[in-house]
Amino acid sequence: MVLSRLKGRMPCALLLAAGACLLVTPAALGEEGFGPVKAPKFDAKKAELGKRLFFDVRLSGDAAISCSTCHQPDKGFADGLALSKAYPGSKGFRNTPTLINTALKKNWFHDGRLGTNLNDVTRESLTEDYMMNMDMRLMQERAKQDPVYVKMFKDAGYGEPSNGSIRKAIPEYLKTLTSRNSPFDKGEMSEAAQRGFELFKGKAGCAACHSGSRFTDDNPHSIGVPENPEIWSDPMRHMTYAAYAMFMGVENYMNLRRDVGAHVRLHKADKSDVGQFITPTLRELKQTGPYMHNGMFRTLFEVVSFYNTGGGADPNKDPAIKPLNLTFQEQQDIVAFLESLSGDVLNGPEHVWKDKIPTEYPEIADWRKQPN
């Protein structure tokens, strides 16, 4: 039986509860707190509304893109690209992060520039000029023009559509995006994956940062990932980065040829935070390559090899990043473990708005007599 095999390999016991749900006792979690991701509570009607908003292109300035343009359900709510697309007229300078389990994060974006809540993250993503470039006042009035929204907002308890409730409903939907049914959670890891888990916790030292049920400490670190040269050779990516750095108050931004990362949070005078990025989750990696903040690695094996050689060259590199002397087999085992952290593809009707969303706006009949 799978469980006993797992038990045999793992000193910490995993207890299988009724049904497919696997519960882990606190003892079993160990210091790192591994275990299934606990699904946040959410309001079904609000989340349903948020789902429609998530897939609606009318939430971008020129009605060309929706949240789902870059956060695609079939791709783990990322986009499969090294660098994301961005709003028309701009091009992205970072890899699109998965939104699965995003509700549990302590900060958001690769640089961790928002550490408050998903409402703020939603606002940032909607209004940032290289993301969705939406004036939220116009967004509100667009929602009010759609009878489906008028009913959904009312049913969800929000009253009439407003930009404030849009920024509440989308996070409610995001709370529904929780990892489930990974081999790791189900206790169905292959032997290679089980060996990889031991290395992950032990010799490879991954668990020092990749801890907890989402396998991240939510903290910034530098591991010396090489710059993605396309950011600096493609003028549209470079200019988008320049606009970002300008807005974030980064010094000398026109002469930068590297992504300063979490430096935008504290702007440390000694620049010890330059090149740090928030530890990413290891959940759903099978769906979300390429990897790293700039998509520099196409495969998980490349990622593990990178760590095995002690990461990249960077003055701010975290001292914990050292050559690991892993064998080829050991690296493959870690990859097998990482793959065991990927579960269901969340692309069914529970997570995807399947009905057609209109792009036109029906007129309000007898407009002159209707209160706005």
Added chain:
Amino acid sequence: MKLNSKLSVVTAGAGLIVCFAAGLQAADKFPPLAPLGDPPIPLDNPQTEAKVELGKMLFWDPRLGGDASTACVTCHERDQGWGFGDALSRGYPGTVHWRNSQTVVNAAYLGKLFWAGAAASLEKQAPSAAKGAVAGNGENDVMEARLAFIPEYRKRFNEVFGTEWPLIGDAWRAIAAFERTLIHKDTPVDRYLKGDKKALSKEQIAGMKLFNGKAGCIQCHNGALATDQKYYNLGVPPAERWDEDGLAQVTFRYEQYAKGVTQELYRKIKDDAGLYYRTKQKRDMGKFRTAPLRYTKYTAPYMHNGAFWDLAEVVDFYDAGGGENEFTDGTLGKNKTPLLKPLGLSDKEKEDLVAFLEAFSGPELVIDQPKLPPYAPLASK
């Protein structure tokens, strides 16, 4: 002088107006029409050839907008009178605007820009248009960053403004300088007023007399610019499109929200309150700045919401004593200017007046479209 004392009552407003008797020689009281001179040039943004040339390129460049699709010229098209040939302006993709696009021609002379005077200079008007959600929807940081990746612009901004990198504020200065070259002053009216008595036809001269007299146009359309640059509610009817088009209804509400009206007014209002958005004074509801008259041959439709498709319709509107809207009929205000009364013009008089209005336009102002320079990577460091 008797006339003067009567008129001082008028300017005092307060509904006591005795009225402009038909045939009143109002021209005596108002700055007379005059040939147009050169536009004023602000001391802090002098004209240079290089700046004008740069401004011309930027005027055409859609990269000064949100999704790099919408330039100044997108809504101020050369062959549409340097405006936009529909009642409401085109607007940013995914939107429609809510007002008629005004011509850029002779904007250089105006003290304030936009229909209700929301911008104090051309240098201020350009960013408002480039950044508004239903116009350019651009943002300073992205637009400025784009300019830095166009080597031709780096060179030209450096030559004109002396900066290492282009600054977005300088882009607006250059565009304003270009706009100050879109001047239209060689019109039959100008030539006539300079002494060329053959510049106007007999009908046009008759129209001018009506303009200055019976029709009372001169009360507001006066001076060299043919506008007093003041704000009036004429009772122009609301845009029809708001009744019929969901996209236009979205923008209408957005504008109320964005311009900061009270919740109570937001619910009730169904027309463009014009100057009110600036002053928040009820007496200013539905007021718009008197439009200049030069180049109007090319700038149909007319009025702040493009309510009239030709000058004959405009003249008919004034002949009827203007119209009504919710800021004149008591719904939200009673602000109709007392200057408007039924004029009792005959068909012949209306034709003469239109003929005279057409004499405010000379040859169409056509210039060549500039070639836009491409992006290029910066040298790596």
